[in-house]
Amino acid sequence: MNQIEIEHITKSYGNVPALRDICLRIESGELFGLIGPDGAGKTTLFRILTTLLLADEGRAAVCGLDVVKDMAAVRRIAGYMPGRFSLYQDLTVEENLTFFATVFHTTVRENYELIRDIYVQIEPFKKRRAGKLSGGMKQKLALCCALIHRPQVLFLDEPTTGVDPVSRMEFWDMLDRLKEQGITVMVSTPYMDEASRCNRIALMRGGQCLQTDTPDGIRASFGKTLWAVRAADMYHLLDDLRAFSAAFSCYAFGDTHHLTLKEEANEKELAAYLQQKGHTNIRIKTILPTIEDCFIMNDECRNDE
Amino acid sequence: MNAGTMNKVIETRLLTKRFGSFTAVNGISFEVSEGEIFGFLGANGAGKTTAMRMLCGLSVPTSGEARVAGCDVYKETEQIKRHIGYMSQKFSLYGDLKVWENIRLFGGIYGLRGKQIAAKTDELLHDLNLESERNTFVDSLPLGWKQKLAFSVAVIHEPRIVFLDEPTGGVDPITRRQFWELIYKAANRGITVFVTTHYMDEAEYCNRVSVMVDGYIEALDTPEALKARFEADSMGQVFHALARRARRSE
Numbered sequence: 001m002n003q004i005e006i007e008h009i010t011k012s013y014g015n016v017p018a019l020r021d022i023c024l025r026i027e028s029g030e031l032f033g034l035i036g037p038d039g040a041g042k043t044t045l046f047r048i049l050t051t052l053l054l055a056d057e058g059r060a061a062v063c064g065l066d067v068v069k070d071m072a073a074v075r076r077i078a079g080y081m082p083g084r085f086s087l088y089q090d091l092t093v094e095e096n097l098t099f100f101a102t103v104f105h106t107t108v109r110e111n112y113e114l115i116r117d118i119y120v121q122i123e124p125f126k127k128r129r130a131g132k133l134s135g136g137m138k139q140k141l142a143l144c145c146a147l148i149h150r151p152q153v154l155f156l157d158e159p160t161t162g163v164d165p166v167s168r169m170e171f172w173d174m175l176d177r178l179k180e181q182g183i184t185v186m187v188s189t190p191y192m193d194e195a196s197r198c199n200r201i202a203l204m205r206g207g208q209c210l211q212t213d214t215p216d217g218i219r220a221s222f223g224k225t226l227w228a229v230r231a232a233d234m235y236h237l238l239d240d241l242r243a244f245s246a247a248f249s250c251y252a253f254g255d256t257h258h259l260t261l262k263e264e265a266n267e268k269e270l271a272a273y274l275q276q277k278g279h280t281n282i283r284i285k286t287i288l289p290t291i292e293d294c295f296i297m298n299d300e301c302r303n304d305e
Numbered sequence: 306m307n308a309g310t311m312n313k314v315i316e317t318r319l320l321t322k323r324f325g326s327f328t329a330v331n332g333i334s335f336e337v338s339e340g341e342i343f344g345f346l347g348a349n350g351a352g353k354t355t356a357m358r359m360l361c362g363l364s365v366p367t368s369g370e371a372r373v374a375g376c377d378v379y380k381e382t383e384q385i386k387r388h389i390g391y392m393s394q395k396f397s398l399y400g401d402l403k404v405w406e407n408i409r410l411f412g413g414i415y416g417l418r419g420k421q422i423a424a425k426t427d428e429l430l431h432d433l434n435l436e437s438e439r440n441t442f443v444d445s446l447p448l449g450w451k452q453k454l455a456f457s458v459a460v461i462h463e464p465r466i467v468f469l470d471e472p473t474g475g476v477d478p479i480t481r482r483q484f485w486e487l488i489y490k491a492a493n494r495g496i497t498v499f500v501t502t503h504y505m506d507e508a509e510y511c512n513r514v515s516v517m518v519d520g521y522i523e524a525l526d527t528p529e530a531l532k533a534r535f536e537a538d539s540m541g542q543v544f545h546a547l548a549r550r551a552r553r554s555e
Contacts, residue, residue, distance in 0.1 A: 037477030
């Protein structure tokens with residue numbers, strides 16, 4: 001059964017299009033990722049799905065409930081953690097949690113099991129005002145507040161932005177545990193390396209959905225051989241690779257440069273070219289693309305059109 | 306690069322900052338050479354921002370020594386500010402000023418004269434391919450353009466050092482790479498780049514990287530050497546190996 005159905009959703013702010021004809025279906029119990037940079041339209045989509053914003057065109061439903069007609073019912077079954085910290089800064093940790101439970105006609109005790117793993121980490125600070133919490137603790141409190149009414153669907157807008165890599169990994173571990181409890185999770189992130197933690201992802205850019213599939217499916221659809229190239233002088237290597245006549249795209253990627261070629265030119269030709277350009281310690285190998293490579297390739301092909 | 310013979314633009318010895326009983330930065334000692342791209346990594350709460358604020362002359366250390374562009378961080382904080390540029394993800398430019406107005410404002414703050422600013426404005430907009438956006442309000446620029454513009458403004462006065470605090474957060478993959486090309490160009494001109502990031506692929510682009518854990522610098526070396534030492538394939542793995550030991554969170 002589809003927990004979230006999005007059909008031809010379009011939204012503009014004045015002349016600026018924010019979402020263009022978005023269609024997505026998210027199944028029950030799925031951990032679904034919206035992957036894309038700032039300005040991709042992720043937040044607008046969340047706000048439409050959580051009944052906070054009206055789409056210009058199209059329709060959307062959460063658990064079979066229409067986000068416009070059944071607005072009140074959607075709010076009861078959806079949990080939402082906005083990108084910006086949205087809790088009451090001058091209430092304590094405990095008071096925030098109790099407030100959100102009360103608003104949803106429930107109690108902290110009734111649903112404590114669901115949040116226990118996360119809440120125990122901030123419980124030592126339960127008398128502290130939310131405004132005085134560190135970033136990581138705010139994030140955990142916000143997640144608890146979004147969960148306290150035991151929602152069927154959880155919407156998380158960039159929960160890991162600005163968070164260090166280790167804390168990010170721990171956050172995704174928490175999401176795995178929520179998924180095991182049967183909660184459908186829709187989460188957005190600008191960090192492409194987090195995509196592999198999702199069952200399926202949508203790559204978004206400029207209000208459009210570029211591709212939707214499993215992370216492996218997206219990687220498999222890359223369509224070109226990807227080369228990782230290194231040499232002693234990485235700075236000039238980038239320019240020289242881009243100037244290579246058979247080069248299709250080339251960009252820095254960690255400690256190597258990633259290169260695709262127009263036709264399947266061979267490694268020897270490339271090595272000879274780089275040697276002739278005076279490069280030393282040249283290392284060339286084929287590698288499997290990451291989600292970030294796929295995102296960049298999607299972009300490159302778009303610019304080519 | 307032979308770090309031993311290069312000019313040192315940042316030198317710290319046992320630099321420490323305490324807030325009450327909390328030691329945010331605990332006796333860090335390191336040097337950064339002219340034209341180096343220095344990655345300053347650490348988990349949230351490791352002490353990076355506090356250390357950076359001391360180096361920028363915004364926060365007086367509790368103890369230890371540091372010189373930035375040859376100036377003492379206790380006594381010569383105003384001189385330090387003249388030799389550095391700064392940008393962060395959170396604060397870079399004024400959104401309700403136009404592109405040219407921001408350049409005018411920051412050029413003035415960084416001590417350039419009117420004529421210099423006019424010439425720099427043309428040069429900068431040309432290099433960034435932003436000439437048509439001269440009269441655009443910065444708020445309506447895409448984030449990636451804004452960050453590239455903010456970086457160019459932070460080095461408009463050709464400072465000895467530019468401090469970048471998570472400059473690429475949320476920026477799309479292609480623009481993020483263009484941003485790093487601007488960093489390389491600045492470093493090639495001899496500007497030292499001191500940068501924090503949560504993107505581990507960006508740590509690989511640095512000449513040297515330090516990793517702070519709980520107020521200490523736990524590791525400092527080239528990405529290559531760090532990966533060898535931790536038997537890791539990537540800087541991400543190095544970071545995980547180190548930051549997992551952290552006891553405190555923010």
